[in-house]
Amino acid sequence: MQSEYLVELSNISKEFPGVKALDSVSFDLKAGEVHALLGENGAGKSTLMKIMSGVYELDSGDFFVNGDRVTDIDPRKAQELGIAIIHQELNMCAHLTVAENIFLGREKIKGGMLDQKAMNEAADIILKELKLSLSPQTVVGNLPVSSQQMVEIAKALSTDAKVIIMDEPTSALTSKEIDELFRIINDLKKRGHGIVYISHRLEELTHIVDRVTILRDGRYIKTLNFADTNLPEIISMMVGHEINEKFPRVRCERGEKLLEVKHLNAGPLVRDVSFELYKGEIIGFAGLMGAGRTEVVKALFGANRIESGEVTLEGRRLSIRSPINAIVAGIACAPEDRKREGLCVNLHIRENVGLANLDSICGPLGVINGKKERELTARAINELKIKTPSQVQSVKNLSGGNQQKVVVGKWLVRDAKVVIFDEPTRGIDVAAKVEIYNLMNRLKEQGIGVIFVSSEMPEVLGMSDKIIVMCNGRITGTLPVEDATQDKILTLATRYETYSA
Numbered sequence: 001m002q003s004e005y006l007v008e009l010s011n012i013s014k015e016f017p018g019v020k021a022l023d024s025v026s027f028d029l030k031a032g033e034v035h036a037l038l039g040e041n042g043a044g045k046s047t048l049m050k051i052m053s054g055v056y057e058l059d060s061g062d063f064f065v066n067g068d069r070v071t072d073i074d075p076r077k078a079q080e081l082g083i084a085i086i087h088q089e090l091n092m093c094a095h096l097t098v099a100e101n102i103f104l105g106r107e108k109i110k111g112g113m114l115d116q117k118a119m120n121e122a123a124d125i126i127l128k129e130l131k132l133s134l135s136p137q138t139v140v141g142n143l144p145v146s147s148q149q150m151v152e153i154a155k156a157l158s159t160d161a162k163v164i165i166m167d168e169p170t171s172a173l174t175s176k177e178i179d180e181l182f183r184i185i186n187d188l189k190k191r192g193h194g195i196v197y198i199s200h201r202l203e204e205l206t207h208i209v210d211r212v213t214i215l216r217d218g219r220y221i222k223t224l225n226f227a228d229t230n231l232p233e234i235i236s237m238m239v240g241h242e243i244n245e246k247f248p249r250v251r252c253e254r255g256e257k258l259l260e261v262k263h264l265n266a267g268p269l270v271r272d273v274s275f276e277l278y279k280g281e282i283i284g285f286a287g288l289m290g291a292g293r294t295e296v297v298k299a300l301f302g303a304n305r306i307e308s309g310e311v312t313l314e315g316r317r318l319s320i321r322s323p324i325n326a327i328v329a330g331i332a333c334a335p336e337d338r339k340r341e342g343l344c345v346n347l348h349i350r351e352n353v354g355l356a357n358l359d360s361i362c363g364p365l366g367v368i369n370g371k372k373e374r375e376l377t378a379r380a381i382n383e384l385k386i387k388t389p390s391q392v393q394s395v396k397n398l399s400g401g402n403q404q405k406v407v408v409g410k411w412l413v414r415d416a417k418v419v420i421f422d423e424p425t426r427g428i429d430v431a432a433k434v435e436i437y438n439l440m441n442r443l444k445e446q447g448i449g450v451i452f453v454s455s456e457m458p459e460v461l462g463m464s465d466k467i468i469v470m471c472n473g474r475i476t477g478t479l480p481v482e483d484a485t486q487d488k489i490l491t492l493a494t495r496y497e498t499y500s501a
């Protein structure tokens with residue numbers, strides 16, 4: 001008999017060493033609906049979806065696809081059953097082209113050889129459908145994060161799966177790409193596909209979602225029709241209590257001038273950038289994805305080459321040629337692409353914290369002081385409430401949001417003068433966001449200067465003292481927060497936009 005459900009998971013449990021990731025959780029998906037799976041970082045969302053897509057085996061519970069029981073599932077079998085997943089973390093092969101990534105594992109073959117031409121043509125059709133101006137022959141490693149994410153989406157769509165799981169698809173996308181994705185989702189829905197949607201950007205739900213299921217700490221809380229609920233109710237079910245203050249801004253006296261950047265040039269996306277940062281000030285860098293904000297902070301941190309310009313910290317001219325110069329001068333940076341630049345994912349939390357703090361934990365002979373290292377790690381874990389069974393948990397086994405907290409946490413425990421956060425709340429749940437805001441405030445109160453790059457306008461408006469807007473590598477405006485509005489920022493952010501796409 002044909003089931004009403006494309007997929008049914010009931011009473012699923014899954015345990016990892018020291019972690020009960022799922023404790024009797026149920027979830028189902030109908031044809032033609034978008035079902036959101038919501039919960040805090042570490043609630044078990046990705047684990048449940050990895051079970052559904054054959055990445056993990058379940059410990060106990062029942063799994064049905066189109067009414068038929070499924071056992072011994074693996075990723076290939078899931079694909080055959082029509083289940084595709086867009087993973088939370090980018091899973092691209094950086095050295096392969098866009099087309100090769102899209103057809104990875106399903107390569108088109110002709111005469112025993114890869115049929116590059118056929119793959120490029122087929123990829124081109126999918127990319128056009130997504131309104132992406134990408135060449136199928138581009139090597140993926142050369143693309144910005146947002147384009148890589150779109151390629152990941154293209155890959156899932158190319159399988160024509162009936163069930164498509166999207167684990168935080170929008171966390172790295174530009175607003176234009178997000179609109180495009182929503183258009184595609186609504187179209188897939190009309191064509192009878194079922195979509196599981198995971199996101200920490202709850203305001204997105206209104207555009208696409210039919211039902212929501214909430215998990216908390218590996219347990220099932222509730223499934224509701226979206227029309228019968230509202231965001232405050234959803235948040236309190238996710239967190240277990242209400243969250244009152246979304247942006248806990250603190251006011252403090254602006255101190256002396258700390259950092260002065262004059263006429264900085266570093267590649268096409270950093271042109272003649274000048275600004276000043278004071279002690280106890282948070283500068284928010286706003287703009288569209290690709291405006292050059294990340295490039296500015298990378299140049300300041302020594303990760304991108306500075307061509308010309310002056311950087312002065314506390315009146316002293318700096319010569320930043322590599323991150324080590326920046327770190328020694330007192331600049332810390334939590335980068336945007338955590339997996340590639342922010343973490344050693346195969347090392348555990350304590351090693352990651354230790355690496356960023358070697359100067360303070362190493363004795364004169366270069367031997368690591370284990371006690372200090374443990375203390376610093378404990379501080380990072382406590383202050384950011386990193387959810388982990390121990391300090392020596394491998395970072396790759398942490399949930400996405402908790403990985404992000406490690407990136408931020410390892411710098412938090414350093415005594416830096418300037419701390420740069422590039423999209424620090426990406427993939428972070430509502431409650432943890434507030435923890436990161438509180439952290440920025442604490443730094444501010446200690447007289448540290450904070451540079452905060454974010455594509456989420458409400459948080460830039462909610463947390464910054466001064467907002468710098470960029471477009472095409474240039475600063476198009478600086479607004480004191482009292483004068484800033486979303487409209488003003490958007491106008492500045494699109495001032496030099498060229499519609500080449």
Ligand SMILES: Nc1ncnc2c1ncn2[C@@H]1O[C@H](COP(=O)(O)OP(=O)(O)OP(=O)(O)O)[C@@H](O)[C@H]1O
Binds near residue numbers: 040388397400
């Ligand atoms: N391979 C693994 N080994 C050990 N523990 C794991 C593994 N995968 C996940 N976990 C743990 O299981 C729990 C649930 O993680 P999961 O990734 O499912 O959370 P999530 O809801 O997707 O969170 P986020 O919103 O941060 O992505 C976490 O405590 C995580 O550390």
Ligand SMILES: [Mg+2]
Binds near residue numbers: 046047088399400401
């Ligand atoms: Mg996850």
